[in-house]
Amino acid sequence: MSTNAKFSRQPSGGEVGVACIPDAISFSESRSGAARFALLASAIVAGLAGGAALHSSAVSTTSALTSLFLVLTLIGGFLSTWSPCGYSSLSLLRPHGRYSIGSVVRWAPTFATHALGYAIGAVVLGGILGTVGWLLFTSVPFNYMVIGMAVLALGYGAHQLGFLRMPYPQRRAQVPHDARFRFSSPVIGLLYGYALGMNYMTYVQTPILYIVTGVALFCGGIVDIKAAIAIIAVFNIGRCLPVAVNFLPIKNVTVQAWLARTQERAVEVDGFLLLSVATASLVLLAL
Template identity: 75%
Template sequence: MSVEIGSGAYHQAPNNSSQFTCVPDALSFSESRSIGARVVMMIAALALGIAGGNMLSLTSTTGSPLTAMFIVFALAGGFLSTWSPCGYSSLSLLRPAGRYSFGSVARWTPTFITHALGYALGAVVLGGVLGIAGWMLLSGFNFNYMAVGLAVLALGYGAHQFGFLKMPYPQRRAQVPHDARFRFRSSVIGLLYGYALGMNYLTYVQTPILYIVTGVALISADITTAIAVIAVFNIGRCLPVAVNFLPISNQSVQSWLAKWQERAVEVDGFLLLSFGSAALVLLAL
C-alpha cells in the first residue's frame, strides 16, 4: 500500500485471494471548529435554553413541559449514539444480503424486528435495575433538587463536548461481537446486537446524554418510569438501522457518518447545554 499525501494519490494493493474485497482506508476526517466558533455555539445553546425554558414555563406546569422536553432530548441522544463504533458496526453488519430488491428487504425484515426486540429487552432489564436502585436509594430525596443536579451535570457535559471542560466518562471500551455474523443467522445477530446496544453500558457509547438519561431513570425511583425513560433513548438508537430498508449502499452510509462525526459531537454539546439551562429555568420558576 502506498500513500502520497501531497498529490492526493492513493494505492492499495488487492489481497492475494480473490475472495476478499479491499476497502481503502479513509485519509480525511471531519475536524472540530475553532475555539471562537465553539464559544459562540455554547452561548447560543445557553440563550436558546433560557428563552425556551421561560416560554415553556408560561404555557403549563413544571412537570409537563419538562417531560416533553426530556422525551425529545432522549430521542435525539439515542440517534446521536449512532456516531459510536457500535453504531457504525450495526449499520454495516445488519444489512439485507445480496443485491437490493424487494425480496432481499423482505428476508431482512425479521432481522430488523428482532433487533428492535433486543433493544426493548435491554430497556426492560436496564430500566428495571435503575428503577429498583432509585426506589431503594433515592426515594427519600427531593425530586426537584436531584433534577437540578442533573441539569447542572448536563451543562458540564455540554462544555465537555465542546472541549472546554474535562468530565469523567466511564465507559466499557467494547463493541458488539463482529464474529457473531459467522456463527448465527441474521435474525439472531439482530437480537444479540439489539440487546447489547439496548443495555447501553455493555458497549462504548459516545454521547454523554446517556448519563443524563440514566440519572433521570434513577431519580424517578419508579420501575415503570425508568423502563420508559431508557426505552425512549433506545428508540432513538434503533431507528437509524431502518436506513437499510432503502436502496443506499453501506459505503455511502459510512461516508456520511464519518463526514458528520465532529458535527454530531457539537450537536451533542448544544443539546446538553440547551436542555440543562432550560431545565434549570423550569425548575426555578
Template identity: 70%
Template sequence: MKMGIGSGMYQTSQGNAAVACVPDAISFAEPRSGTVRFVTMALAIAAGVVGGSMLNSSVATSDALTAMFVVLALVGGFLSTWSPCGYSSLSLLRPAGRYSFGSVARWTPTFLTHVLGYAVGALVLGGALGFAGWLLFEQLPFTYMVAGMSVLAIGYGVHQFGFLKMPYPQRRAQVPHDARYRFSSWVIGLLYGFALGMNYLTYVQTPMLYIVTGVALFSGDVQTAITIFAIFNIGRCLPVAINFFPVSNQAAQAWLARWQERAVEVDGFLLLSIGSAALTLLFI
C-alpha cells in the first residue's frame, strides 16, 4: 500500500510568504495472508527443531543456549527500532544542518552520551532484576528457566504471527519530543538513551524484551542480568549510528515503514525457531 502526499504551497501565519511543501511518499508493507503466516510459522518451528538437533551433536548444550540467547537479545534490541521511540530517535538525534565532516563531528558527543544513557539504563534495570533474582530465584534449576523461557518465546512467536493473543504489558509512552526545545543536543542524547535503555519507560514493540527480562530475572546473578540488558541495549542503540553517514531522515523513515511488517515476522520467526531449538536441546 502506498500513500502519496502531493507537493503544494502554503502561506505563513503572516500571509506574506509562500513555502513549498516537500513531496512525500511512504510505502507500507502489507500484512501477509493467514496461510503464508501459518506456513512461515511452521517453517520457523521446524528450523528450530532441526537446528537444535544439529547443535546437540556438535556443541555443548550450555554454549549453544548461550549463543542462541545472545543472538535473540541483540537482534531483539535492533528490532525495537520499529517502535515509536525508535522512529523518533532516528529523526530527532541527527547532526544539525547539512551533512559534512564538521556537522558529524559536532554531533558525535550526542551519540556518545546516547550510548552512555543506554549503558546506565542497562546497569540500573539489569542490576535491579539481577538483585531481585538473587533473592528469589538463585536456587532455580537452569533447565527450568530455559524450558519456561522457551515456552514463553514460542507463545510470543505465535502472537507475532497473529494466531495467539498474549499479554503485552507496556507503558504507552514515548521519549519527550519537547526536550529538543529545552536542552542541548548532547543532553537530549543522554536523556533519550537512559529512557530507552530502561526499556520499560517507553513503548517497545518486540516481545523479545520479555524473554530478555525473564532470563535476567531468573538467572539469579546481578552481573549476568546487567550483561543481558547491555547486549539488548547495544542492539537498540546501534541504529542511531546511521547518522554518521549521509542518509537523509526521510530515507531512513521510509525504509523503516517499508519493513514494518517484515520486522514483526522476523521477530516471530526468531522467537519460534530459538524457542524450539532450546527445547530440543533440553529434551533429546
C-alpha cells in the first residue's frame, strides 16, 4: 500500500476476497512544515555529500551509480511491506500452531515456495519490461536514463514528504485472503509470492517501485533483458525478506503492533532515500 494517504489512492476493499487496512496518516499531516522541510534539506545535503565522496573515491561513476541504485532497490523492496496492510497479507503464511522447531520445519516449504513465487514474478515482470526496453530504448544514452530517473525520484521524494503531488497508479487490491481456505500452505505461499512478485498485481507500499520499473525498462535497451530481470529480482528479495520473521519466536500481534507504531517511519525513510540517492546521482554525473 502507499504510505501517503493524502496523495495516493487507497484500496477500496470492495473486491471479493480482498482484505486491507487503510493507510496511515500521511507524513504531511502528522508533521509540521518545518519538520518536513528539515528532512528534505537533510536528504539533499546527504546526497550532495555522498555524491562528492563517491566521486573522490576510486570507484568509477558507473559502478557508484549502480551501487546507489541497488541499495535503493533492495531497501525499497523491504519498505513495500512495512505496513500493517502489507503484512496482513503475509501474516497468513505464518507457521501453524504453537511456535516450535517442528512447526518451523513444517512451515519452511511454504517460505521456499513463497520465495519461488517472487522469483517467477521477477522473471515474468522483468522479462516484459526488458523486452519493451529492448524494442524502444536501445539508443537512449546512459546519462539520459540516470537524469530521467533521478528527476522522477526527486518528484516522488517530495511527494512522500507532502511537498508535491505525483501520480500513484496502482491496482487497488491485496492478495486474496480467502485462498487459505482453498489451497495448502505451500501452494498459497507460491501464489502469494507470484502475485506480490509481479508488483503491479497488488498495491505496493513505496513509489521506489516506479524508479525500479523505469530503470528496468531502460536497462532492457541499454544492457539486456537479463539485467531488467535482475533489477526486479533485487526488489523482490527485499519484498520477500520480511516473511523470514516467521523463523523467529515472535507473535503475529507483536509484528502488527510494531508496524502500526512505526509505519510513518517508512514514509520518512522512503522520502529520504529517494531524495538523497537522486541528488547523489546527479552530483556524480555533474562532477
